[in-house]
Amino acid sequence: MRQTTLCYIERNGQYLMLHRTKKEHDASQGKWIGVGGKCEADESPDECMMREVSEETGLTITSWRYRGIVTFISDIWPCEYMHLFTADKWHGELTDCNEGELQWIDKACIFDLPLWEGDRIFLRLIMDNAQPFFSLKLTYEGDDLKSARLDGKEIYG
Secondary structure: OEEEEEEEEEEOOEEEEEEEOOOOOOOOOOOEEOEEEEOOOOOOHHHHHHHHHHHHHOOEEEEEEEEEEEEEEEOOOOOEEEEEEEEEEEEOOOOOEOOEEEEEEEHHHHHHOOOOHHHHHHHHHHHHOOOOOEEEEEEEEOOEEEEEEEOOEEEEO
């Protein structure tokens, strides 16, 4: 089971989003996502998130919240535990990303973008802020979301 992180950096009612357009054989090609990546050996989830944000954006996160863990089950991709974060303070200047284009997007417009169906679920959870921490299991067949379980309860499929 691989371990990854994803962070949604927030400012003035916007999230910093990454439009995945630059990597070949990218499972998220053409989709908009937060910033993150794979955990390295001996790295905690928050260390991974901070490193990935720095590498992909040039920003150094100084205030964040660990929001939940998302388990991805797929018939074509390796199973994954994704540690989900939001951040609201940082320093540094935004740089170009070698995985796609970074853009500040109004939260009200996020759901108009090409997103994974499962991302729509956890984005609503972090935007609504109704749960301080959650466990979400997403099961995909190909690119199609087949089921979602939030804290053990079926919510989709």
